[in-house]
Amino acid sequence: MKIYIAFIVFFCFQGIYAQVEFKAIPERTTLGINETMKLEFTMNEDGDNFNPPSFKGFNVSGPIQSFNYLWVNKKQTYNKVYTYFLTPTSRGTFTIGQATIEIKNRVYKTIPFKVTVTGAVGNGMAGNPNAPNSKQMQKALGNVQLVAEVSNTNPYINEPVNVVYKLYVKVGTGVRTWDKADNPQYPDFWSQVEDVPKDRQSVQQGMFKGEMHNYVVLRRAVLYPQKSGKIELDPMTASLALEIPTGRQDRFGNDAFTVENKMVSTGNTVVNVKPLPEQGRPANFSGAVGSFTFKATPSKTTLSNGESLKLEVSVTGKGNMKLFRLPKPSAPKELELFDPEHSENIAVPLSGMEGNMADNYTIVPHKKGKFAIQGLSFSWFDPKLQTYRTMAFDNIMVDVLSVPAGGVNPTDSASESGKGAPEAREPFRTIAGSTSLKAIGSSGFLGSVLFWILLVLPFLLMPVVIFATKKKQAYDGDVKGNRVRETNKLAKKFLAEAKNHLGSKEQFYMHLEKALHNFLKAKLNIETAEMSRQNVRELLLSRNADSDTVNDLLKIMDNCEFARYAPSTGTAMQQDYDNAVAVVTALEKQM
Numbered sequence: 001m002k003i004y005i006a007f008i009v010f011f012c013f014q015g016i017y018a019q020v021e022f023k024a025i026p027e028r029t030t031l032g033i034n035e036t037m038k039l040e041f042t043m044n045e046d047g048d049n050f051n052p053p054s055f056k057g058f059n060v061s062g063p064i065q066s067f068n069y070l071w072v073n074k075k076q077t078y079n080k081v082y083t084y085f086l087t088p089t090s091r092g093t094f095t096i097g098q099a100t101i102e103i104k105n106r107v108y109k110t111i112p113f114k115v116t117v118t119g120a121v122g123n124g125m126a127g128n129p130n131a132p133n134s135k136q137m138q139k140a141l142g143n144v145q146l147v148a149e150v151s152n153t154n155p156y157i158n159e160p161v162n163v164v165y166k167l168y169v170k171v172g173t174g175v176r177t178w179d180k181a182d183n184p185q186y187p188d189f190w191s192q193v194e195d196v197p198k199d200r201q202s203v204q205q206g207m208f209k210g211e212m213h214n215y216v217v218l219r220r221a222v223l224y225p226q227k228s229g230k231i232e233l234d235p236m237t238a239s240l241a242l243e244i245p246t247g248r249q250d251r252f253g254n255d256a257f258t259v260e261n262k263m264v265s266t267g268n269t270v271v272n273v274k275p276l277p278e279q280g281r282p283a284n285f286s287g288a289v290g291s292f293t294f295k296a297t298p299s300k301t302t303l304s305n306g307e308s309l310k311l312e313v314s315v316t317g318k319g320n321m322k323l324f325r326l327p328k329p330s331a332p333k334e335l336e337l338f339d340p341e342h343s344e345n346i347a348v349p350l351s352g353m354e355g356n357m358a359d360n361y362t363i364v365p366h367k368k369g370k371f372a373i374q375g376l377s378f379s380w381f382d383p384k385l386q387t388y389r390t391m392a393f394d395n396i397m398v399d400v401l402s403v404p405a406g407g408v409n410p411t412d413s414a415s416e417s418g419k420g421a422p423e424a425r426e427p428f429r430t431i432a433g434s435t436s437l438k439a440i441g442s443s444g445f446l447g448s449v450l451f452w453i454l455l456v457l458p459f460l461l462m463p464v465v466i467f468a469t470k471k472k473q474a475y476d477g478d479v480k481g482n483r484v485r486e487t488n489k490l491a492k493k494f495l496a497e498a499k500n501h502l503g504s505k506e507q508f509y510m511h512l513e514k515a516l517h518n519f520l521k522a523k524l525n526i527e528t529a530e531m532s533r534q535n536v537r538e539l540l541l542s543r544n545a546d547s548d549t550v551n552d553l554l555k556i557m558d559n560c561e562f563a564r565y566a567p568s569t570g571t572a573m574q575q576d577y578d579n580a581v582a583v584v585t586a587l588e589k590q591m
Contacts, residue, residue: 020045020103024096024110032121033088033182033237034265039096041082041110045103049514050082053097053110057117058086059239059261062506087263088117089239091182120182120235120265141262143170145208146218146238148266156274158224158289158320159383160352161189165219165236165266168208174243176259180218184234189223190323192348196220220350224320228275237265276381280388284327288380290319290352294391296329296376303365304401311396313340313376314358321346321353328359330374334367335398365400372397495584498577508573512580513560516553519584523591533557540587549586556580 020043027038041052041063052063062084088094093116098109145168152161169175179198186193201216208215218238225231244258276289292315299310313326321344331337344357363373377392445451495515501507520531524539533554540550559576 020106020108022047022099022101022103022108022110024099024113026096026113026115029113030116030118031088032118032265033091034120034235034263036085036087037115039084039086041084041099041101043080043101043103043108044078046078046080047101047103047108048517049100049102051100052082052084053099053112055084055086055096057090057092057094058088061085061087061260063510086115087261088115089181091117091119093117120237120263120267140173140242140244141264143173144168144175144240144242144264145213146236146264146266147208148233148236148269150233150269150271153270154272154274155225156289156381156383157226157228157276158287158323160320161223161225161271162350162352163219163221163223163233163269164217164350165221166215166217167238167264168213168215171205171212171214176241176243178216178238178240180236181239181263182235182237183219184236186221186223186233188227188231189225190320191224192222192353194220222348222350222352223271224323224352225271225273228273231271231273233269233271235266235268237263239263277386282379282388282390284377284390285379285381285388286324286327288315288319288324288378289383290317290321290380291382291384292317292319292378292380292391294378296393296396298373298396298398301397302399302401306404308362308364309398311361311363311373312358313361314356315378316356318352318354319380321355321357326357326359327376327378329361329376331363332371334365334369334400335371335373336364336366338362338364363398365398365403368400368403370397370399495580498580502573502577505573508577509560512576513557516557516560516580516584519587523587540591543591545587545590549583549590552579553583553587556583 022043023041025040025042031037041050046067063082064084065080065082067078067080093114095112095114097112100107100109102108147166147168149164149166150161151163152159155161167178180195183195196217196219201218203214203216205212205214207213219236240262242260242262244260295312295314295316297312297314299312300307301309303309311329313329315321315326329337338361340359340361342357342359344355346353346355346357365371373396375393375395377390379388379390381388492515495512498508498511498515501511517531520526520536524536524543526535526539537550537554540553541547556576556579
């Protein structure tokens, strides 16, 4: 019998503690940087002092509060939801921490979870579909386009492709600020990128899809594909502060707007890269693509009395000049060929690389006679003509009339050229003028002043520790006083939070309302369920509060409720905050 009773009691307690549920329910945990995720915090009992987690890495819209009563199996159930809409600001994996709420004098917490933010998805421009002005928002978003304008979507390998990223805004649409949120990478390309600084982004006008738009250039890039096939360019994503019409007018009769932070993306752009043709490819082709002029020029061809010559091998033109090597000359052993000095003067405008580069060889003869430097040739692929081209030079004949007596051993010459300056020796250090000696095995601590202070100090501190312990026990035992102090602390905290969120309507009025609730709970020793307007008025008046001050307090509490569903200006929020501080200060003095 006792076992049955124990089981019944156990399951009863299980049922009591299982009644309260407080959960975080994300719409999903993987999204693109240009998408928005809905996050709901749900509970089946009404609570107080709801604290959302930190949403680091996201722009946040919300909360939107909702609640309803349902009948399930002839039993009424309650459900309350705080809804947020999160828009990521960068790629990566982010942790949404614990949210907390106080229900029936107990604190409940949600379970943290991770959200993975990837690159932009399609050309998505997600928003909050439940926002009161969602139709106006979608219309405004439709007037904004982030575009990657590609000069050539069907190039050959190593043929330049220029990409210009432009933000187009239809004339009449308001965008207050913009900035790049996620820059594309180009792993399959050699790239030269120019990000246009914000102070140099001038607004211009141009036609886009047959309509006049304002636009700014955010980035320019020159790309040289390094493999053939279909290659997707990563999308660029930008964040906007977009003006959304509310359909109402301000006090001056002008159209009223709200400002929403949104993300736009170029979407993926495909470049179909063609391989270089195999037919007609020269044997000496080294990957040069473009239009070039090739030269091999000796400084002289007749040498005497130990003279050397310079041989310049150069290419001038337009193409992938940083992505191939110049041909190397070949000379007989009687002519010593030293490693070249490489020089280049190459610019990379939006149309692609252009300029010249050269290898300058020093050639030293070691024997009298006539010798030939093998003729050089250079081949490249011209994408405009779609064919290979070659420039070749005949052998360069060098006539050595005389060399120094005994000649020069090439090995000795190379070793001499590799000699460097002798290393500097370390100078003598100054001889020390005095010493500091200590007896072996001596201890300077035992018997010192510090030794006696540390020995006596614990006995002197014992009365202080005992007194502090008793005060702490008395403080912890004052349950009612601790509760009042805690609610006072929360009231000050939420009042400070409200000040920090001036300009953000939802956050400001949520924290201001929490501050007033906790202040009343501390001063009147009541619970949330007893906080009706009439009850608060009677309790305040019974404790000598001035009737005008009480009316001001109730008016501010009404403003907190109405402001969540009606437009509010920064001036109104500042006025409500100043009034709240004045009312709380006055009630502190009166009570």
